[in-house]
Amino acid sequence: MADQHDENLLPDMLPLYYTRYFPQNIFCRWLSCGNNPKPLSNRELSFTLADDVYLRYLSINDQKEFQTLLQKKCPHKLDIGAVYNTKPSIDRHDAVVLARELVFDIDLTDYDEVRTCCQEAIVCDKCWKFMVVACEIIHTALRDDFGFQNILWVFSGRRGVHCWVSDYEARTLDSPGRAAVADYLCLIMGGENQNKKVHFASDLHSSIWRSLTIIDKYFEEILQDQELISTTEGLKSFLKMIPDETLATQVQENLERMPRSSLERWDTFVTTYNKYCKENINATRKIKYLVEEIKIQYCYPRLDVNVTKGFNHLLKSPFSIHPKTGKVSVVFKPEHAKSFKLEEIPTIYTLLDDSAQDNVQHQSNMRAAVKNFQELVFSLEKAEAMRRKNDANASLLEF
Amino acid sequence: MDLKIKRKSNKTVITGSLVENYPHDLQMYKVPPTENISLHEFEALALERLTLLRCLSTATTLKGLRPYSEEWTEFVLNDLKTQGLKYYARLCEKSSCGTQDVASLQARRKDHIAHFILRLAYCRTEELRRWYIARELELFKMRFITMKSDDVDAFFNQNNLCYTSISDDEKNELIKYLRESTFHQSTQNIETFKFYKVKFFEVLDLVKARKVYLKGGYAYIPHKDFISVLSAQFRTHLRQSLAIACQHLGEIEQDERLVSLLKGLHQSYSGNDFISNTKIVIPIESIDSLSVKSFPLCMRQLHENLRSAHHLKHGGRLQYGLFLKGIGVTLEDSLRFWREEFTKIMELDKFEKQYAYNIRYNYGKEGSKKNYTPFNCLRIITNNVGPGECHGCPFRHSDINILKNKLKGYGLEGQAVNDILDVTKKGHFQIACSKYFDTVHNTGLDLGINHPNQFFEESQKLLQGEIKVVPKKEPKPSNNIKKEQDNFEDMDLDEITEWKET
Numbered sequence: 027m028a029d030q031h032d033e034n035l036l037p038d039m040l041p042l043y044y045t046r047y048f049p050q051n052i053f054c055r056w057l058s059c060g061n062n063p064k065p066l067s068n069r070e071l072s073f074t075l076a077d078d079v080y081l082r083y084l085s086i087n088d089q090k091e092f093q094t095l096l097q098k099k100c101p102h103k104l105d106i107g108a109v110y111n112t113k114p115s116i117d118r119h120d121a122v123v124l125a126r127e128l129v130f131d132i133d134l135t136d137y138d139e140v141r142t143c144c145q146e147a148i149v150c151d152k153c154w155k156f157m158v159v160a161c162e163i164i165h166t167a168l169r170d171d172f173g174f175q176n177i178l179w180v181f182s183g184r185r186g187v188h189c190w191v192s193d194y195e196a197r198t199l200d201s202p203g204r205a206a207v208a209d210y211l212c213l214i215m216g217g218e219n220q221n222k223k224v225h226f227a228s229d230l231h232s233s234i235w236r237s238l239t240i241i242d243k244y245f246e247e248i249l250q251d252q253e254l255i256s257t258t259e260g261l262k263s264f265l266k267m268i269p270d271e272t273l274a275t276q277v278q279e280n281l282e283r284m285p286r287s288s289l290e291r292w293d294t295f296v297t298t299y300n301k302y303c304k305e306n307i308n309a310t311r312k313i314k315y316l317v318e319e320i321k322i323q324y325c326y327p328r329l330d331v332n333v334t335k336g337f338n339h340l341l342k343s344p345f346s347i348h349p350k351t352g353k354v355s356v357v358f359k360p361e362h363a364k365s366f367k368l369e370e371i372p373t374i375y376t377l378l379d380d381s382a383q384d385n386v387q388h389q390s391n392m393r394a395a396v397k398n399f400q401e402l403v404f405s406l407e408k409a410e411a412m413r414r415k416n417d418a419n420a421s422l423l424e425f
Numbered sequence: 426m427d428l429k430i431k432r433k434s435n436k437t438v439i440t441g442s443l444v445e446n447y448p449h450d451l452q453m454y455k456v457p458p459t460e461n462i463s464l465h466e467f468e469a470l471a472l473e474r475l476t477l478l479r480c481l482s483t484a485t486t487l488k489g490l491r492p493y494s495e496e497w498t499e500f501v502l503n504d505l506k507t508q509g510l511k512y513y514a515r516l517c518e519k520s521s522c523g524t525q526d527v528a529s530l531q532a533r534r535k536d537h538i539a540h541f542i543l544r545l546a547y548c549r550t551e552e553l554r555r556w557y558i559a560r561e562l563e564l565f566k567m568r569f570i571t572m573k574s575d576d577v578d579a580f581f582n583q584n585n586l587c588y589t590s591i592s593d594d595e596k597n598e599l600i601k602y603l604r605e606s607t608f609h610q611s612t613q614n615i616e617t618f619k620f621y622k623v624k625f626f627e628v629l630d631l632v633k634a635r636k637v638y639l640k641g642g643y644a645y646i647p648h649k650d651f652i653s654v655l656s657a658q659f660r661t662h663l664r665q666s667l668a669i670a671c672q673h674l675g676e677i678e679q680d681e682r683l684v685s686l687l688k689g690l691h692q693s694y695s696g697n698d699f700i701s702n703t704k705i706v707i708p709i710e711s712i713d714s715l716s717v718k719s720f721p722l723c724m725r726q727l728h729e730n731l732r733s734a735h736h737l738k739h740g741g742r743l744q745y746g747l748f749l750k751g752i753g754v755t756l757e758d759s760l761r762f763w764r765e766e767f768t769k770i771m772e773l774d775k776f777e778k779q780y781a782y783n784i785r786y787n788y789g790k791e792g793s794k795k796n797y798t799p800f801n802c803l804r805i806i807t808n809n810v811g812p813g814e815c816h817g818c819p820f821r822h823s824d825i826n827i828l829k830n831k832l833k834g835y836g837l838e839g840q841a842v843n844d845i846l847d848v849t850k851k852g853h854f855q856i857a858c859s860k861y862f863d864t865v866h867n868t869g870l871d872l873g874i875n876h877p878n879q880f881f882e883e884s885q886k887l888l889q890g891e892i893k894v895v896p897k898k899e900p901k902p903s904n905n906i907k908k909e910q911d912n913f914e915d916m917d918l919d920e921i922t923e924w925k926e927t
Contacts, residue, residue, distance in 0.1 A: 078778045092841060136812050173642025195642065201628065206629035210639075217810035218730075219823035232602040331809055348717040 036102055036374070037076060040347065044096040044372050047354075048345050049396045054089040056403045060127055060192050061109045068124075070107030070114040072340050073099050074349070082107075082340075083114045090141060104346040108338040109197075123337045128174075128196035128204060130211075131341065132160045133186035136328040142260065144253045148348075149185045151368060153252045157187050158363045161245050162238045164189060165207045165360040167211055171233055174194075176406045178399075179363070181371060183348025183355045188341055192406050194413055195329040201337050208334040213237075213326050221266035224326075237286050238318055241325045248325060255295075258284040267320050270313050273302050341348035344399060347374050356395035357402070447533035449522040449580055450567050453659060458538045467542060468686055474539035477513050478560040480504045481567075492563060495569055499750065501567065512536075517568055521576045522583075540549045544663075546678060547688040548670040558663050565659055569652050577651075586655075590619040591645070599638065603645060608636035628653040647803040709758035712749075719884035721877045722803060722861055724748050726831075730815045735769040740808065741816040742780075744800055746787045751799035751878040756788045801876045802855050820845075820854035837864055 044050075060065045073081040081099065086092040089090060107114070108126040118195040134153055138145055161179060168174045168191060173218060176192040177179040192199075199207070216223035220410070226234070249255070255264045261281060268274040277298050281291045295318060333339050342348075346355050352373040372388035372395075379385060462470075479861050480501055484490050490497040498517075505514040512532035540561070547557035572580070581587075596603070604615045606633070622643045631637035631644060638645045646653070678684045707715070716728045727745040731737050737745065742763075749759055763784055767776045782791055789796040800808075802818065810817035819828060825846060832842045841864040849857040858874040866887055875879050 081721045139812050166613045170641070171639040173640075195626075202629055203626045206633040207624075209633045214812070215809065217812070217814040217822050218815060219815065219819065220810075221824055221827075223812070228608070229605065232638060233635070235605065328812065331812075352589075405629055 027420055036347070036349065037100060038231060039374050039378050040100050040102065041097055043298065043347065044093075044100075046134055047377055047392060048096070049399060050089055050096075052396070052400050053343075053345065054086075054092055054277055054402050055407065056192075059107070059406050060405065061195060062194075062410055063412075064109050064111075064124060067113050070112050070338075070340075071343075072105040072107060073101035074103035074105070075101060076163075077097060085114050085129075102347070102349040102404050104343040105340040107340050107344045125197040126337055128191040128193075128199055128207065129333060129339070130189040130342050131186065131330040131333040132157065132165060132180070132189075132327055133182070133330060135185060136330065139263075140254070140324055142254070142257070147185060150342065150366060152367065154250065154368060155244055156325065158366075159241060159248075159325050161187060161189075161360040161363040162240050163327055164211065164329075166236065166240065168232055170236075171210075172207065175409060176402060177360075177361050178344070178402050179358055180342075180344045181353070181356050182342060183346070183353050184351050188355075190341075190344075192402075193409070201335065204337065205331075205335045208329065208331040209326070212329050212330055212331050213322050215362065217378060221263065222269060222323070224320070224323045226315045226319060230315060230318065232323075234318075237326060238321060241321050245321060245325060246289055248389040248393055252288075254324060255281065255291045256288040257413055260288075261291075264320075267323060268313075268316065268363070270302075270309060272309070273299065274308075274315065311369075345395075351411070354392065354395070356391070380401075427772055442526055443530040443534060447537065449529055449576070449583055450516050450519075450529070450862060451565070451570075451572065451576075451580055452533070453584055453662070454537065454540050457541050458534075458754050460538075460540065465678055469613065470535055470539040471542045471546065471686065473510055473535075474543050476508055477510060477564070478543075478557070480508070481560055481563050485563075493567060494511060498567060498571065509572070517571065518562075519571065519573075521573065522579045542687075543690075544667060545668050545674075545683075546687045548667040548674065554664070554667045558667070561663060562660055566656055569655065574648075581651075588621045588623070588651075590621050596620055599640070599645065602638050602640075605815075606635070606638035607645070607647060608650075609647075609734075610824055613901060615647075618722060620645045620647055621651070627657055628926055629657060636811065677776060705753045706755060707753040709754055711761045712754075712762070715881075718865055719881050719888065721782075721858055721874065721880040723817065724877055725880075726815060726819055734847060735766045737816075738814045739783075740810065740814050742783060743787070744805060744816040746809075747797055747799040748881075750797075752881050756785065756790065759784055761790070792841065799876070799878050802858070802874065805877070806854055809900070818854050818858075820849045820857040834863075837861075 038161075044087040054066065054067060057069055061069050066088065070082070071084045071086065073084060075081065081101075108123040110121040111124055112121060113292045114121060125311065134141065134144075134149055135146055137153065137156050141151050141153045141156065142392060164177070165177060168177055168189075173197055174191050174193045178192065180190070182188050204415065210233075214223045215423060228236075254262060255261050261278075265274050265278055268277060277295055278299050280294050284291055284294060299313075299317060303313070333341065342355060344355055344357050347353070348355065352375050354372045354374065356371060370384075370387060370391055372392040376382040376384045376388045383387075438446070483504070484497050484500045485492055488497075488500055490500060500516055502514050505511070505517070512528070512535060515529070516532050516536055528619060539755060543557065543871060547553045559687060569580075570578075600616070600887070602618065603618075607618075609618075622645060624844060625632055625639055625642055625644045628637060628644045628646060628650065631646065631650060632639065637650065677687075712728065713732075716725050720728060720832050724745060727737060730741070731745070746759065746763075748887045749762075750756075763780060764776055767780060785791045787797055805816070806821045808817050810822045818832070823831070828849065829842060829846055834837075837845075841860070845857050845860045845864070848860060855874050859870075859881070861870050862872060862884070863869055863875060866886065867882060870883075872879075872883055
């Protein structure tokens with residue numbers, strides 16, 4: 027819990043946490059699998075020690091070495107980098123990145139212009155719904171469109187989620203490939219000087235229709251939770267997203283007369299829009315997908331594309347502790363994102379304190395998270411074995 | 426490799442082997458030429474190829490034509506003819522395999538040899554390689570697009586590209602999605618297309634732009650989109666070949682006759698990279714006043730944002746920090762400047778730990794210790810700008826209304842603002858920036874702005890009286906042509922194409 031949290035306790039607690047709770051064995055198996063065919067020792071690990079001291083280019087040969095390293099350095103934060111052609115600690119300047127999970131980083135701070143319940147580092151169950159939508163959309167696209175199977179979802183420890191794709195094709199995808207996947211998934215573009223950040227010039231791609239179906243399941247709930255168009259300010263920024271001035275004026279007049287309910291106002295907007303389109307067939311080409319564009323701008327996942335595009339971007343490891351919140355970066359199943367309760371996420375403080383109020387529940391949630399991780403690693407190991415067998419057969423055929 | 430052009434003695438070429446070697450107007454340049462050629466021909470072929478490639482970039486940047494559009498192709502063909510490169514025009518106009526007359530065969534031979542000569546001239550640096558690959562790719566695409574379907578089939582056969590289309594059953598099952606997601610003209614009927622299944626990473630350009638239907642890791646492409654598969658292969662192959670050529674440069678450079686030619690070829694075309702201005706040191710105290718007139722809009726915006734919010738996000742720090750380095754702000758001044766602003770909203774300790782590193786990094790003092798170059802316009806224009814960020818190009822990354830208010834707020838007069846907005850709306854962001862320059866300085870220089878640091882330097886020259894102010898609206902042709910050529914050579918058209926299309 028936030029009030030129990032004291033960063034100064036970490037140096038004492040972390041060694042205990044790493045021994046008792048951190049799933050070292052599964053973690054090493056996951057990394058080894060992701061390194062294949064290179065050895066585990068070619069993977070870069072990075073530690074953040076007390077007082078923000080960074081140790082980069084660390085590597086381990088096996089679980090035993092990992093355990094020793096954790097006990098010796100007691101990292102406050104643990105990051106995972108890429109797989110190199112050699113051990114990253116040696117010969118760093120000639121090192122070439124060979125592989126790396128395809129990763130995604132979604133952070134609620136990027137939603138600050140749409141969420142009204144919290145800002146910056148603060149998160150509540152209301153804005154967590156944005157993450158629920160994001161998980162479902164990204165997971166579906168990765169699985170159905172790109173055919174990836176081994177997709178790991180991790181709570182980032184404070185205000186977002188990370189996603190790791192470990193399929194062989196994803197791990198060995200080159201930089202242009204990563205950039206293409208990121209751009210395919212990224213629909214919201216534009217900075218401080220652009221009010222409307224979604225533009226669909228041509229007809230919508232099947233993947234966008236599918237994302238809209240997912241958004242529709244949550245849209246009304248989010249609209250009300252966030253009071254997106256019920257407040258004066260919300261309404262103002264909503265109107266800025268309507269490029270057709272005549273329509274914008276009509277909508278403004280209609281909505282301002284109404285009670286301050288986002289849901290009712292939205293319905294009126296849609297009715298006004300439909301009526302306007304019928305009456306002004308010429309003007310509607312530009313705003314053909316306005317309703318869809320606005321829904322996307324409010325709810326579609328906001329990816330940090332630089333993390334995905336970079337081949338050797340460091341990303342926080344699963345089950346690392348977030349030094350500011352003490353929360354464990356738990357692994358969760360995307361279909362359970364809905365039932366994810368922020369206060370039920372285990373923290374290092376409650377896990378190590380038998381008398382803490384939430385201890386029992388956090389213990390059981392921690393076990394569940396480890397189990398999720400285990401399941402993924404097992405299926406990854408199976409897939410890797412299959413792939414190697416196929417490769418071996420293929421090379422036999424060539425002879 | 427292709428390094429033995431001069432030394433390998435080979436049988437004299439007879440027309441018969443030309444037919445064998447060059448069965449098609451279009452080729453993938455997989456095998457290097459092995460015949461003997463004279464130095465004179467070597468030089469002539471190299472220069473002609475260069476003219477061809479430059480003609481492609483002129484069509485896109487200077488003429489502002491959309492690559493591969495009819496007007497674009499027409500401009501290229503006409504230009505080639507007026508430049509006396511009829512053989513290239515012939516190859517580009519109707520790439521085919523039918524005609525085997527001597528003129529066609531000779532054209533194909535020249536195309537082949539010249540391509541390999543320029544590989545040697547353009548493999549030297551990453552920048553040159555990128556430019557060369559982008560141009561060659563354009564040429565290849567243009568030639569592929571103008572091919573007739575029989576010739577396309579022949580090309581596929583000759584290059585062992587075998588693909589089988591999906592069954593009618595599978596197509597009928599997916600037809601709804603194929604119609605939604607395949608990029609096509611409204612006049613075209615998707616039902617009549619044959620579809621092929623390729624891995625998604627073979628057609629990254631289509632994936633990136635969401636112009637293809639994806640399912641289970643496969644992209645479903647119609648016949649016409651095979652150009653994406655081919656260009657990807659072409660690009661990868663050329664990239665690898667250039668890397669190999671670069672490693673072997675030492676061998677070829679033993680022949681001095683070639684060295685001067687090959688080096689000279691590219692040297693005349695590299696623009697200034699503004700890596701750091703060693704002569705002038707700009708004291709940080711003068712930044713506020715400089716920013717009003719001598720900063721391009723993108724930097725002025727970043728500067729003002731930093732002053733008002735006391736913070737910039739990563740993209741902004743990078744773009745602005747490198748610009749400051751480029752105009753001659755020292756590392757010590759930079760650190761002091763950022764520290765003063767950032768510590769208004771954070772502890773000094775936090776600044777030193779989280780931000781100072783990046784500033785030293787920009788100056789090549791940390792990490793890989795590279796001396797980073799300030800971003801040019803193209804890099805800035807094609808950059809991603811996300812929520813909460815204010816870097817990028819204000820002409821590209823602003824709503825028109827916001828831009829209008831900003832310009833008016835800076836005291837630009839109505840007509841000038843409208844002129845700038847007009848070109849902005851057409852997507853000519855760099856021209857808009859030139860107009861902004863002229864308005865702020867009350868000149869009519871019509872510089873082609875392609876680098877924020879160039880904006881700064883030109884402005885300083887003007888203000889310090891190095892250039893006489895040319896009265897408005899009077900064209901200054903001699904100076905302009907030189908400038909413009911420098912500009913477009915420096916650009917990577919590959920990227921420009923992308924933002925023009927969006």
